[in-house]
Amino acid sequence: MLENEDFNGFGFTDSMLDAIESMGFKKPSPIQVQAIPLVMQGKDMIACAQTGTGKTGAFLLPMLSTILEMPESPGIKALVVVPTRELALQIDQQLEAMAYFTNISSTAIYGGGDGSGFDQQKKALTTGVDVVIATPGKLLSHLNLGYVDTTNLKFLVLDEADRMLDMGFIDDIVRINKFLPAVKQNLMFSATMAPNIRKLAKTILKDPAEISLSIAKPAAGITQQAYLVQEEEKIALLRSIIDNNAAFTRIVVFASTKAVVKYISFRLQSEKYPAKSIHSDKEQAERETILAEFKQGKLKILIGTDVISRGIDVENINLVVNYNVPDDAADYVHRVGRTARAETKGMAITFINDRERRRFSRIEELIEKTVDKMPLPEGFKAGPEYTPEALKAEQKMKHEKGGDKGKRHGGGPKRTGEGGHKKKSHHKGKSGHKPGGAAKPQT
Numbered sequence: 001m002l003e004n005e006d007f008n009g010f011g012f013t014d015s016m017l018d019a020i021e022s023m024g025f026k027k028p029s030p031i032q033v034q035a036i037p038l039v040m041q042g043k044d045m046i047a048c049a050q051t052g053t054g055k056t057g058a059f060l061l062p063m064l065s066t067i068l069e070m071p072e073s074p075g076i077k078a079l080v081v082v083p084t085r086e087l088a089l090q091i092d093q094q095l096e097a098m099a100y101f102t103n104i105s106s107t108a109i110y111g112g113g114d115g116s117g118f119d120q121q122k123k124a125l126t127t128g129v130d131v132v133i134a135t136p137g138k139l140l141s142h143l144n145l146g147y148v149d150t151t152n153l154k155f156l157v158l159d160e161a162d163r164m165l166d167m168g169f170i171d172d173i174v175r176i177n178k179f180l181p182a183v184k185q186n187l188m189f190s191a192t193m194a195p196n197i198r199k200l201a202k203t204i205l206k207d208p209a210e211i212s213l214s215i216a217k218p219a220a221g222i223t224q225q226a227y228l229v230q231e232e233e234k235i236a237l238l239r240s241i242i243d244n245n246a247a248f249t250r251i252v253v254f255a256s257t258k259a260v261v262k263y264i265s266f267r268l269q270s271e272k273y274p275a276k277s278i279h280s281d282k283e284q285a286e287r288e289t290i291l292a293e294f295k296q297g298k299l300k301i302l303i304g305t306d307v308i309s310r311g312i313d314v315e316n317i318n319l320v321v322n323y324n325v326p327d328d329a330a331d332y333v334h335r336v337g338r339t340a341r342a343e344t345k346g347m348a349i350t351f352i353n354d355r356e357r358r359r360f361s362r363i364e365e366l367i368e369k370t371v372d373k374m375p376l377p378e379g380f381k382a383g384p385e386y387t388p389e390a391l392k393a394e395q396k397m398k399h400e401k402g403g404d405k406g407k408r409h410g411g412g413p414k415r416t417g418e419g420g421h422k423k424k425s426h427h428k429g430k431s432g433h434k435p436g437g438a439a440k441p442q443t
């Protein structure tokens with residue numbers, strides 16, 4: 001295995017190295033160290049990795065570099081199939097930054113919308129876009145109409161394959177694959193290696209290399225608990241936990257959005273709880289003062305979004321409350337990891353409303369632990385039922401009924417690659433976004 005201290009040893013084109021530098025990536029993340037050489041060698045690969053590990057770069061960087069070295073040819077060169085519109089857009093944005101100094105063009109194709117959106121997508125697919133990032137149902141509609149040129153396709157990437165299977169996309173994926181050349185490089189990413197994932201891998205991948213980068217599990221010293229609770233009673237539950245546990249002297253409350261952070265902070269402060277929040281509307285100096293007060297033990301309750309889950313290094317936090325279930329397991333582990341540092345004991349409590357149940361059951365799958373569900377204090381309304389298997393089946397049914405319809409349509413291509421892509425080119429000042437420097441901190 002390569003000992004990559006930086007990105008120079010992978011054999012990337014200069015234009016890719018320029019983009020990596022502009023994005024502020026100093027060294028490859030662990031998954032990138034493992035995956036990039038395999039992708040550059042042309043191997044099929046199955047990788048077990050979660051969002052937040054740099055997995056998108058692990059396939060996009062070598063894929064783009066390889067496309068740049070290919071002789072010019074018409075049609076799509078790479079197809080990335082993803083479960084949701086949000087992920088399609090997110091990957092397209094990363095691709096735009098990574099392909100900034102090249103002529104590689106891309107488009108995101110996803111479900112829903114009206115006829116004009118479909119026509120726009122059709123135009124993108126027929127005017128020579130290099131990389132397509134798509135949700136399965138909508139892509140299949142286009143493929144079935146016969147105008148998508150996949151004869152020169154070299155890469156198929158299935159991202160978040162486990163989620164696609166959960167959503168009932170298996171048949172669509174197999175059908176999509178039938179439209180593609182038999183000889184190509186297939187890459188599959190999944191947060192778990194469940195038996196149905198292995199089965200799909202067998203159908204599509206050829207003699208794949210396998211890499212696994214499982215997330216760190218929460219430390220053993222942390223007691224994890226959860227409450228199934230109605231959304232409108234979460235504040236009352238939070239107050240009840242704080243009031244009834246004097247031993248919790250340093251508490252961090254995580255919420256998923258700035259608006260919720262402000263709401264919790266307003267509700268606690270109006271009842272005179274020693275609570276303050278940190279969010280992006282506050283000046284840096286104010287945020288630092290609040291953090292310092294918290295560190296010194298002058299402030300008991302700190303409220304924020306995941307932004308504080310990654311950076312804060314405060315000793316003796318004895319309670320972490322997830323007011324919302326985090327989006328993915330990596331965020332959960334980060335949040336929960338703020339307590340019980342350095343072998344101390346700590347408690348992490350998650351509030352789950354009815355719409356957050358499936359997300360929490362996915363987290364339990366990933367951390368391979370069933371978190372204790374606590375009874376609500378007296379006087380609370382009954383919380384939602386929690387039966388992970390039923391939730392999974394329900395989600396699958398919903399998606400099978402609706403496919404990926406009901407979401408907004410994708411846009412057209414950003415650069416339709418008029419001149420084809422130039423190798424090792426430095427097209428500074430091209431249209432499109434500059435490579436963003438705002439990389440998320442690594443896990």
Ligand code: AMP
Pocket residue numbers: 024025026027028029032050051052053054055056057094438439440441442
């Ligand atoms: P992902 O797991 O692909 O969703 O990536 C998570 C975040 O990490 C994204 O914001 C990337 O821009 C960023 N990222 C990916 N690779 C690196 C790297 N080698 N160094 C720093 N940030 C990175």
